[in-house]
Amino acid sequence: MFSVTVRDHMMIAHSLQGEVFGPAQRLHGATYVVDATFRRATLDADGIVLDIGRAAEVLREVVAELGYRNLDEEPALAGMNTTTEELARVVADRLADAFGAQGLDSLLVTLRESHVAWASYERPL
Amino acid sequence: MFSVTVRDHMMIAHSLQGEVFGPAQRLHGATYVVDATFRRATLDADGIVLDIGRAAEVLREVVAELGYRNLDEEPALAGMNTTTEELARVVADRLADAFGAQGLDSLLVTLRESHVAWASYERPL
Amino acid sequence: MFSVTVRDHMMIAHSLQGEVFGPAQRLHGATYVVDATFRRATLDADGIVLDIGRAAEVLREVVAELGYRNLDEEPALAGMNTTTEELARVVADRLADAFGAQGLDSLLVTLRESHVAWASYERPL
Amino acid sequence: MFSVTVRDHMMIAHSLQGEVFGPAQRLHGATYVVDATFRRATLDADGIVLDIGRAAEVLREVVAELGYRNLDEEPALAGMNTTTEELARVVADRLADAFGAQGLDSLLVTLRESHVAWASYERPL
Amino acid sequence: MFSVTVRDHMMIAHSLQGEVFGPAQRLHGATYVVDATFRRATLDADGIVLDIGRAAEVLREVVAELGYRNLDEEPALAGMNTTTEELARVVADRLADAFGAQGLDSLLVTLRESHVAWASYERPL
Amino acid sequence: MFSVTVRDHMMIAHSLQGEVFGPAQRLHGATYVVDATFRRATLDADGIVLDIGRAAEVLREVVAELGYRNLDEEPALAGMNTTTEELARVVADRLADAFGAQGLDSLLVTLRESHVAWASYERPL
Numbered sequence: 197m198f199s200v201t202v203r204d205h206m207m208i209a210h211s212l213q214g215e216v217f218g219p220a221q222r223l224h225g226a227t228y229v230v231d232a233t234f235r236r237a238t239l240d241a242d243g244i245v246l247d248i249g250r251a252a253e254v255l256r257e258v259v260a261e262l263g264y265r266n267l268d269e270e271p272a273l274a275g276m277n278t279t280t281e282e283l284a285r286v287v288a289d290r291l292a293d294a295f296g297a298q299g300l301d302s303l304l305v306t307l308r309e310s311h312v313a314w315a316s317y318e319r320p321l
Numbered sequence: 322m323f324s325v326t327v328r329d330h331m332m333i334a335h336s337l338q339g340e341v342f343g344p345a346q347r348l349h350g351a352t353y354v355v356d357a358t359f360r361r362a363t364l365d366a367d368g369i370v371l372d373i374g375r376a377a378e379v380l381r382e383v384v385a386e387l388g389y390r391n392l393d394e395e396p397a398l399a400g401m402n403t404t405t406e407e408l409a410r411v412v413a414d415r416l417a418d419a420f421g422a423q424g425l426d427s428l429l430v431t432l433r434e435s436h437v438a439w440a441s442y443e444r445p446l
Numbered sequence: 447m448f449s450v451t452v453r454d455h456m457m458i459a460h461s462l463q464g465e466v467f468g469p470a471q472r473l474h475g476a477t478y479v480v481d482a483t484f485r486r487a488t489l490d491a492d493g494i495v496l497d498i499g500r501a502a503e504v505l506r507e508v509v510a511e512l513g514y515r516n517l518d519e520e521p522a523l524a525g526m527n528t529t530t531e532e533l534a535r536v537v538a539d540r541l542a543d544a545f546g547a548q549g550l551d552s553l554l555v556t557l558r559e560s561h562v563a564w565a566s567y568e569r570p571l
Numbered sequence: 572m573f574s575v576t577v578r579d580h581m582m583i584a585h586s587l588q589g590e591v592f593g594p595a596q597r598l599h600g601a602t603y604v605v606d607a608t609f610r611r612a613t614l615d616a617d618g619i620v621l622d623i624g625r626a627a628e629v630l631r632e633v634v635a636e637l638g639y640r641n642l643d644e645e646p647a648l649a650g651m652n653t654t655t656e657e658l659a660r661v662v663a664d665r666l667a668d669a670f671g672a673q674g675l676d677s678l679l680v681t682l683r684e685s686h687v688a689w690a691s692y693e694r695p696l
Numbered sequence: 697m698f699s700v701t702v703r704d705h706m707m708i709a710h711s712l713q714g715e716v717f718g719p720a721q722r723l724h725g726a727t728y729v730v731d732a733t734f735r736r737a738t739l740d741a742d743g744i745v746l747d748i749g750r751a752a753e754v755l756r757e758v759v760a761e762l763g764y765r766n767l768d769e770e771p772a773l774a775g776m777n778t779t780t781e782e783l784a785r786v787v788a789d790r791l792a793d794a795f796g797a798q799g800l801d802s803l804l805v806t807l808r809e810s811h812v813a814w815a816s817y818e819r820p821l
Numbered sequence: 822m823f824s825v826t827v828r829d830h831m832m833i834a835h836s837l838q839g840e841v842f843g844p845a846q847r848l849h850g851a852t853y854v855v856d857a858t859f860r861r862a863t864l865d866a867d868g869i870v871l872d873i874g875r876a877a878e879v880l881r882e883v884v885a886e887l888g889y890r891n892l893d894e895e896p897a898l899a900g901m902n903t904t905t906e907e908l909a910r911v912v913a914d915r916l917a918d919a920f921g922a923q924g925l926d927s928l929l930v931t932l933r934e935s936h937v938a939w940a941s942y943e944r945p946l
Contacts, residue, residue, distance in 0.1 A: 198656050203687040205560045209459035209475035209516070214367040218374060219514035225459035225475010229561050242589040243652035248688060249593060264469035266459070277368035281323050310455045311479050311936060312328040313373060330935045334834035334850035334891070339617040343624060344889035350834035350850010352935050389844035391834070402618035406573050435830045436811060436854050437578040438623060448906050453937040464742040468749060492839040493902035498938060499843060527743035531698050561686060562703040563748060580810045584709035584725035584766070594764035600709035600725010604811050639719035641709070685705045686729050714867040718874060777868035781823050812828040813873060 197301070200245040201233040202252045206263030210278045223268070226309050228283065230259055232291055233304040234321075240299065251295075258290045280307050284317035297321045322426070325370040326358040327377045331388035335403045348393070351434050353408065355384055357416055358429040359446075365424065376420075383415045405432050409442035422446045447551070450495040451483040452502045456513030460528045473518070476559050478533065480509055482541055483554040484571075490549065501545075508540045530557050534567035547571045572676070575620040576608040577627045581638030585653045598643070601684050603658065605634055607666055608679040609696075615674065626670075633665045655682050659692035672696045697801070700745040701733040702752045706763035710778045723768070726809050728783065730759055732791055733804040734821075740799065751795075758790045780807050784817035797821045822926070825870040826858040827877045831888030835903045848893070851934050853908065855884055857916055858929040859946075865924065876920075883915045905932050909942035922946045 209225040232255050236245045262270075267278045276282055288305040295303075300321040308314040334350040357380050361370045387395075392403045401407055413430040420428075425446040433439040459475040482505050486495045512520075517528045526532055538555040545553075550571040558564040584600040607630050611620045637645075642653045651657055663680040670678075675696040683689040709725040732755050736745045762770075767778045776782055788805040795803075800821040808814040834850040857880050861870045887895075892903045901907055913930040920928075925946040933939040 197693045198659070199691045200656065201689050201691075203561065205562070207470075207474050207476050207559070209473050216367055216369070216372050216374075220457075222514050223459050223516040224457050224514040225477075226457050227475075227477040227560050239654075239656055242591055243654045243657045244591070245656055245690065247591050249591075252688070264472050264474040266473040279364075279368045281325065281364055281370055282368045284323070309457070310477050311453065312455070313377070314326050315370065316324045316326075318322045328936065330937070332845075332849050332851050332934070334848050341617055341619070341622050341624075345832075347889050348834050348891040349832050349889040350852075351832050352850075352852040354936050389847050389849040391848040404614075404618045406575065406614055406620055407618045409573070434832070435852050436828065437830070438627070439576050440620065441574045441576075443572045447943045448909070449941045450906065451939050451941075466742055466744070466747050466749075489904075489906055492841055493904045493907045494841070495906055495940070497841050499841075502938070529739075529743045531700065531739055531745055532743045534698070563752070564701050565745065566699045566701075568697045578811065580812070582720075582724050582726050582809070584723050595707075597764050598709050598766040599707050599764040600727075601707050602725075602727040602810050639722050639724040641723040684707070685727050686703065687705070716867055716869070716872050716874075779864075779868045781825065781864055781870055782868045784823070813877070814826050815870065816824045816826075818822045 197235055197237055198239060198245050199233050199235045200248055200251065201231050202248060202255050203229060203231050204252070204255045204259050205229045206259040208262060208265055208267050210267040212279060213277055228280070229308040230255065230287060231306040231308070232287070234300050235302045235304070236300050246295070246298070246300065254291060254294045258287055258294070261290070262286070280309050280315035281317065283307055284315050288317050288319050292319065292321055295321070322360055322362055323364055323370050324358050324360045325373055325376065326356050327373060327380055328354060328356050329377070329380045329384050330354045331384040333387060333390055333392050335392040337404060338402055353405070354433040355380065355412060356431040356433070357412070359425050360427045360429070361425050371420070371423070371425065379416060379419045383412055383419070386415070387411070405434050405440035406442065408432055409440050413442050413444055417444065417446055420446070447485055447487055448489060448495050449483050449485045450498055450501065451481050452498060452505050453479060453481050454502070454505045454509050455479045456509040458512060458515055458517050460517035462529060463527055478530070479558040480505065480537060481556040481558070482537070484550050485552045485554070486550050496545070496548070496550065504541060504544045508537055508544070511540070512536070530559050530565035531567065533557055534565050538567050538569055542569065542571055545571070572610055572612055573614060573620050574608050574610045575623055575626065576606050577623060577630050578604060578606050579627070579630045579634050580604045581634040583637060583640055583642050585642040587654060588652055603655070604683040605630065605662060606681040606683070607662070609675050610677045610679070611675050621670070621673070621675065629666060629669045633662055633669070636665070637661070655684050655690035656692065658682055659690050663692050663694055667694065667696055670696070697735055697737055698739060698745050699733050699735045700748055700751065701731050702748060702755050703729060703731050704752070704755045704759050705729045706759040708762060708765055708767050710767040712779060713777055728780070729808040730755065730787060731806040731808070732787070734800050735802045735804070736800050746795070746798070746800065754791060754794045758787055758794070761790070762786070780809050780815035781817065783807055784815050788817050788819055792819065792821055795821070822860055822862055823864055823870050824858050824860045825873055825876065826856050827873060827880050828854060828856050829877070829880045829884050830854045831884035833887060833890055833892050835892040837904060838902055853905070854933040855880065855912060856931040856933070857912070859925050860927045860929070861925050871920070871923070871925065879916060879919045883912055883919070886915070887911070905934050905940035906942065908932055909940050913942050913944055917944065917946055920946070
C-alpha cells in the first residue's frame with residue numbers, strides 16, 4: 197500500500213456545547229495543522245499515488261473555506277459540535293467530494309490542534 | 322474510523338539485559354515522549370472520541386507512576402527487560418485499565434526515545 | 447550565557463483591525479504554542495538558570511488567563527490589536543511581573559501560530 | 572502489534588518524467604528524511620521487535636547506496652520515475668532483502684521530502 | 697526586540713567543489729526548509745513587525761527563483777560553492793533587496809537541509 | 822554572521838541534589854537531543870563555517886563519552902549537579918577543546934530534554 201500526505205493549516209474561532217468541554221464552552225479558537233493522506237494499492241503510470249500539486253491545491257481550497265471564520269456562524273456546520281474529530285471528518289468529506297475515487301483506496305485526515313493533541317478521521321474513497 | 326491522540330512524557334533510568342543491547346546494558350536513562358491514540362468507529366453524542374481532558378489527565382497519572390524512577394528497581398516491572406517496546410505495552414495496558422472500553426475500539430501507544438527512534442504497541446479495548 | 451526554555455500553549459479567538467490583515471479581520475482564532483526562554487549569565491548554587499518546575503507553572507498560569515477566550519472582549523487588551531507580536535509581548539511582560547529579576551538577564555517569548563509562522567519578543571529582566 | 576522505527580536521511584538529485592510534474596521535470600533534488608518502521612505481533616526473547624542498532628545500521632547502508640547521487644544516472648533505477656512513492660518502495664524492498672522475515676510481519680517506509688509533503692510504502696515481510 | 701518568521705522550502709540539485717565535501721562533490725540535491733526571520737525594535741501602527749502575508753509571498757518568490765533547478769548551472773550563482781551557508785546568504789540578500797529597510801533592523805535566514813543539520817546567515821537591513 | 826548546526830543525542834541516568842528538583846532528586850534519566858551551533862563572521866575559502874562532517878563526528882564522540890552512563894558515577898562530573906544547563910556547558914567546553922578557534926567566533930549548545938523543555942549554553946571560541 198502506498199500513501200501521499202500534504203500539509204496545510206486553518207485558523208478558526210468556535211465554541212463547543214457540552215459540560216465535558218469545560219472552558220472550551222466559551223468562544224475561543226484554534227490553529228489546525230491539517231494533514232491529508234491519500235492511500236492507493238498501486239501507483240499510476242507516472243509512478244505516483246496522485247498529483248501532489250493538485251492535492252495541495254484542493255486541500256488549500258478546503259481549508260480556505262473554513263479558515264478565518266467563526267465556525268459557530270457557518271451555515272454548513274449548523275447543529276454540529278465543531279470538535280477536532282468532527283472537523284477532521286468535514287475536511288475529509290470535502291476532499292473526497294473534490295477528488296472522487298480515481299483509483300484511490302482511502303483518505304486519512306489529521307488535525308493537529310497543539311503540540312500535545314490531535315485527531316484523525318479515515319474513510320474509504 | 323476516528324482517533325484522538327494526547328502527548329506527555331516521562332524521564333526514567335534503566336539498564337537492559339542481553340548482548341544485543343551493547344552499551345545500553347549499562348545503567349543509563351531516557352526521556353520517553355509518549356503519544357496515546359484512542360480509536361473509535363463513531364463519535365459519541367458530544368461529537369468526540371473521548372473526553373480529551375480526561376485522556377490527558379489519565380496519561381499524566383500513568384507516566385507519573387513510571388517517571389523520575391530507576392525502572393530496574395520497580396517491583397511492578399521485575400523480571401521484564403524495560404525496552405521501549407515493553408514500556409509502550411505497559412503504558413497501553415495501564416491506560417486500558419483506567420479507561421475500560423466505553424465504546425473505544427483500540428489504543429495505540431508510541432514512545433519516542435530520541436529524534437531518530439521510537440516504538441509503538443497497539444491493542445484492542 | 448545560559449538559557450532555559452519551557453513550552454505550553456493557548457487557544458484563543460480574536461479579530462485584527464487594519465486592511466493589512468485581509469481575511470484575518472474577521473473573527474477567527476489561533477492555537478499559540480508558547481516558548482518562554484529565560485537567560486542568565488551564570489548558574490545559581492543549584493546549577494540552574496531558574497526552577498524549571500516553577501517556570502512551567504507560571505507559564506501555565508499566564509496562558510490560562512488568556513486561553514479559551516475571545517480576546518476582542520478582554521478588558522486588559524482593550525484597544526490593542528492582538529497580533530502574534532503583541533501577544534508575545536503581553537505574555538513576556540506578565541512572566542516578567544511574576545518572576546522579577548532574581549538574577550535573570552532577559553526573557554524571550556515565542557508564539558508559534560502554525561507550522562509556517564511564528565513571532566517573538568525579547569526584553570530585559 | 573508492536574513496531575519500532577528508525578530515522579535517517581539521504582540527499583539526491585533527479586528529474587521526473589511527465590507533464591503532471593510541472594517544474595519538477597527539470598533536474599532538481601531532495602533531502603528525504605527516511606523513517607523505517609518494522610512491525611511484529613509479539614516481542615522476541617529480549618523483549619524487542621528487532622535489534623534497533625542493526626536496523627539503524629542497515630538503514631544507513633541502504634540510504635548510503637542512494638544518497639549523494641543523481642538518480643537519473645543510477646543503473647539500478649533505470650526506466651523508473653524516481654518519485655517519492657517509488658523511492659519509498661525501493662528503500663523498503665532493499666531493507667526487506669537485508670533483513671528477511673526473522674519473525675517480522677511488515678515494514679513501512681516513509682520519505683519526508685519537505686515540512687509539508689511525504690509519501691509511504693508498506694509491505695509484508 | 698520583536699521578530700516574525702515565515703517558513704517555505706525549495707528543492708535543488710547541486711555539487712560542491714573541494715575535498716572537504718567528500719561524497720557531496722558528486723551531483724546530488726537537497727530540500728531546504730527556509731525560515732526567514734525579520735527583526736524590528738518596535739511595532740508599527742498596526743501592531744506588527746511587517747505584513748506577514750507579504751513576507752510569505754516574497755519568500756515564496758525568492759525560493760521559486762532557486763527551486764526545481766540545478767544550481768551548478770545557474771548563471772547568478774556562477775563561481776560560488778552553493779553550500780547551505782552561501783545559499784542562506786543568497787536568500788537573505790534577495791529578501792533584503794525585495795523589502796528594503798522599512799523600519800526593520802535585521803534579517804536572519806535559516807536553511808534546514810535535514811533533521812540533523814542546518815545553517816543560518818544574519819544581516820542588518 | 823553565519824552559523825552551522827549539527828544534531829545528535831545521548832541517553833543518560835542521573836539524580837539531582839537540592840529540594841528545588843522535587844522528584845528529580847531520585848535516580849532517573851533523560852534523552853538529550855543535542856544541537857551544536859558554530860558561529861563565524863565570514864565563510865572560509867570553501868564557502869563554509871566549518872567541515873560539517875567533522876563537526877558531526879566530533880559531536881558524536883562527545884556525546885558517546887557521556888551517553889549510556891550513570892552520570893552520578895562519572896569521575897569527570899564529580900561534585901557537579903548534572904542539570905541540563907550544566908551538561909550543555911560540559912558538551913560545549915568539550916567541543917571547544919576538540920575544535921579550537923580555527924576562525925570560529927562562538928559556540929551554542931542546546932540540550933532538549935523533552936518536547937516541552939530545553940536549555941542552552943553559549944560561549945566564545
